[in-house]
Amino acid sequence: MTVISFHDRVAIVTGAGGGLGRTYALDLAARGAQVVVNDLGGAKDGTGGDASAARRVVEEIEAEGGSAVASHDSVSTPEGGQAIVDAALHAFGRVDIVINNAGILRDRTLAKLEPQDLEAVLAVHLKGAFYVSRPAFRVMRENGYGRFVFTSSNAGVFGNFGQSNYGAAKMGLVGLSNVLALEGAKANIKSNVICPMARTRMTEELLGPLASSLDPECVTPMVVYLASEACEYTHEVFSAGGNRYARMFIGLAPGWFAGKGSPVTAEDIAAHIDQIRDQKGYVVPGSALDEIAGLVAQLRG
Numbered sequence: 001m002t003v004i005s006f007h008d009r010v011a012i013v014t015g016a017g018g019g020l021g022r023t024y025a026l027d028l029a030a031r032g033a034q035v036v037v038n039d040l041g042g043a044k045d046g047t048g049g050d051a052s053a054a055r056r057v058v059e060e061i062e063a064e065g066g067s068a069v070a071s072h073d074s075v076s077t078p079e080g081g082q083a084i085v086d087a088a089l090h091a092f093g094r095v096d097i098v099i100n101n102a103g104i105l106r107d108r109t110l111a112k113l114e115p116q117d118l119e120a121v122l123a124v125h126l127k128g129a130f131y132v133s134r135p136a137f138r139v140m141r142e143n144g145y146g147r148f149v150f151t152s153s154n155a156g157v158f159g160n161f162g163q164s165n166y167g168a169a170k171m172g173l174v175g176l177s178n179v180l181a182l183e184g185a186k187a188n189i190k191s192n193v194i195c196p197m198a199r200t201r202m203t204e205e206l207l208g209p210l211a212s213s214l215d216p217e218c219v220t221p222m223v224v225y226l227a228s229e230a231c232e233y234t235h236e237v238f239s240a241g242g243n244r245y246a247r248m249f250i251g252l253a254p255g256w257f258a259g260k261g262s263p264v265t266a267e268d269i270a271a272h273i274d275q276i277r278d279q280k281g282y283v284v285p286g287s288a289l290d291e292i293a294g295l296v297a298q299l300r301g
């Protein structure tokens with residue numbers, strides 16, 4: 001069995017002062033990584049801040065003989081993202097791994113959602129991941145090595161009542177990871193997405209009886225694997241929770257090809273809608289170009 005070690009690797013884990021992020025930071029450090037434990041230390045809705053959240057996790061790591069530094073910058077500004085990456089460079093001289101995990105909730109149905117609830121959620125999840133990843137990507141490209149894990153959610157991939165802001169941000173992260181995976185490929189930078197299910201302060205009121213089966217530690221091994229050199233996959237999305245691990249994907253079905261150059265009508269679509277919707281024989285394109293290549297082949301006959 002492959003032994004997963006992070007000796008000489010430097011990892012940034014955002015939102016690692018509690019919940020899932022803390023478990024990632026602890027496991028990475030136990031396996032030899034030098035870790036930047038980032039956390040703003042605010043409330044579940046993103047208000048407030050407390051530097052002690054990140055510091056406590058650093059103390060836990062150090063008590064076990066590991067190596068870590070605390071950062072309580074917010075991911076949600078370009079300056080904050082840069083400062084988090086700089087913390088890794090100053091303390092450890094490089095960045096090999098970024099786990100974009102920081103998150104907040106402002107759940108409301110779309111009819112009741114205020115623009116500030118959208119802005120706050122996009123700022124932490126989507127823009128925050130961008131602001132941390134961009135400076136880290138530049139360093140990794142120079143080093144010819146990198147691993148990114150972005151944190152999405154089934155609330156985005158499949159949808160969840162009352163989470164339009166969160167769902168939009170979380171699906172945006174899938175797009176960000178997919179593009180980063182393509183742009184990083186030549187430099188041995190891999191980027192994947194995790195959709196966790198776990199009992200944390202974010203979910204404890206939502207899970208009911210399921211809560212006892214959803215230890216955050218059940219998500220940790222999948223994320224740690226994706227962050228490791230052993231992971232050769234990129235551009236993928238995984239569900240992890242309650243000890244079940246599964247790939248999630250957006251597939252492209254064969255659909256209906258109406259033939260080259262023959263304009264079709266809405267009525268033609270209605271007539272072929274069963275074939276258009278049929279999922280049998282789907283593929284999972286590796287990029288937008290992959291999808292286009294399939295169409296070009298059909299157009300050329």
Ligand SMILES: NC(=O)c1ccc[n+]([C@@H]2O[C@H](COP(=O)([O-])OP(=O)(O)OC[C@H]3O[C@@H](n4cnc5c(N)ncnc54)[C@H](O)[C@@H]3O)[C@@H](O)[C@H]2O)c1
Pocket residue numbers: 014015016017018019020021038039040041042043044046053073074075076100101102103104124128151152153154195196197198199200201202203
């Ligand atoms: N728990 C689940 O079942 C579940 C499901 C799907 C997705 N997620 C995602 O997993 C991630 C971790 O969530 P969790 O469940 O551990 O909840 P959590 O609230 O325990 O962890 C989120 C952490 O992010 C930190 N944070 C918030 N805003 C920040 C900012 N601007 N800068 C830096 N840190 C900030 C918080 O202080 C907190 O410690 C989140 O992205 C969440 O959306 C969790």
